[in-house]
Amino acid sequence: MKYLRINMSHLHYKEDDVPTDRLLLGGRALTSQLIYEEVPATCHPLGPLNKIVLANGVLTGSLASSAERTSIGAKSPLTGGIKESNAGGIAGLKMGRLGYRAIIFEGLRDDFQIVIIDKDSVRFEPADEILGLRASEAAQKLMARFGDQVSINLIGVSGEMKMNTAAVTNLDKDGSPTRFYGRGGMGAVWGSKGIKAVIIDDTGAERNKPRNRERFMDGMKNYALALREHPGTSKVYPELGTAAMVRTTNHLGALPTRNFSTGSFEHYESISGEKMRETILERGGEGSTTHACMPGCAIRCSNIYPDEEGKTVTTPIEYENIGLLGSNLGIGDLDQVVELNRLCNELCIDTIETGAALGVAMQAGIAEFGDFEAAKNMLLDLEKGNPLGRIIGGGATLVGKIYGERRVPAVKGQAMPAYEPRGIKGLGVTFATTPQGADHTAGQTIRAQVDHRSPEGQVEISYNAQHVAIVVDSLGVCFMASGPIFTKDNIKHIANLVSGYIGQDVSEEDIRAMARKCLQTEHAFNRDAGFTKAQDRLPEYMYLETNEAADTRFDVKDEELDKIGVTAAH
């Protein structure tokens, strides 16, 4: 297993073996460790001292189900702190076959390059041909040039303009460039280093083999059984995808509505997972209610949304996108939500940050809530780089500052995903205290069978959930599998799986310790970057104003938050 270092200033590269004592570091744990060690915390995120780490999870490349995820880490231009964002798709599998645990990009350049990595070398070609194109067209041109068996990591026009909303995408198993490392403006950091696309060609590379096949297969058998037995992974996600959440969050008063002003939307049924499934089945054609983004994924939570003629509009339509581009904008028409989602995908922008930015703009009176055409036009402005588009592309916090709007649903500069935190206070604690900025995948608490509107006990629930998130994000396992993994002590089977794959004796406690250390490391980076407990708070209005749908304000005490935040002694 190797690290590949690519210097974008000088367009050269070198390889290093992964130290044996770091084989249990993958995904988020690895990106955060390397960023902490190698990037000055006070550096400019778009400057030469920042680095990008593209890292496989520990199990990525093993072909264990739902475990092909890759992480991108860097200092975030959106939050100013440490950031990790991960995605499914096929890049991890290809990277793994080439023997790379991580690819580290260094340096800075003004032009844009395509980086081509194969089993023999790394080479660079100018990216002029694909600059300014939408993602699908750029991906088509790259596949025509490099073949349809490669993986492609790609930024869009947003990344070229180094916008805070810029994401990085990669291909799903069917060649669609719609698997996003969405959060934290990672696409802007790629743009700052002149990386337009990374092609990974594993032609001629051998398939990865577990070091201890018997142990690996034993772990695999039990892991697969856990996925099959859990209702989430066996029934909910394959049938309804993550959009199954709409009814639940609406009932909890936690479906963000009209710029997070309340948590219940009068048209929620028309944008629900059930409605989406019904629409896809009715239209047929290329549409599909279930779809795997990674080879061999048993969960298949993705989908393909068709138009009225059955032609693909985009993939996937997820809960977060429905919440941020739908109810949060007062839009209750699923086709309109999907069209906004498609545009975000084409421009390679984070649907969460963009939906929140549009919501703040609507709150500030730039457009009316529910005005789909205005929302679409603002995205087209973003594509053109017009002043309003640049402002939207700067993210929700920037929109609020420019238009004098104090109701901005963001923490550490990063917009909240689709959970109104007054309705689910455990998630409010996560948003406030995680080093990652407001991010549900950093510590999801909605599944807890607790009173989500009570402030009591939420800090402990969030803290545990934050560690669960690090475990799955570091192993390369999909977040959807976290339920089965942490039910009935199944984590011991994961330890077996990991042990068999890397050929080291890894215990359940080793995995948990890895997660604890990762969280400590991320907080340490943020402290060095100047973060204090002042950044570990929700927006002021959420403490002062009632979410009428949940009939509550955010009232978890500051001193409780500080027990697990950036200033805590972990």
Added chain:
Amino acid sequence: MVSQPLINIRIQSHIPWKSDYPPVIQVEDNTTIRTFCEQIGIEWDVEALVFLNNQIAHESQILQDNDQVLLMIPVVGG
């Protein structure tokens, strides 16, 4: 042995594969919500997010006559 009096529990399910319930189910008095769920084939804290009278239920809550139980899909989001 003296049997407990029965109470009526109203039930609504948003879980497609766990929706074949009558609108009202009778259970013995002093039944907890967790026991009730297990009696109707719901594994506690695994197969459903359970609400009692519009609030998330705690497993030890004792059901009262005419209470409403709501079963929501148990997922962690996207």
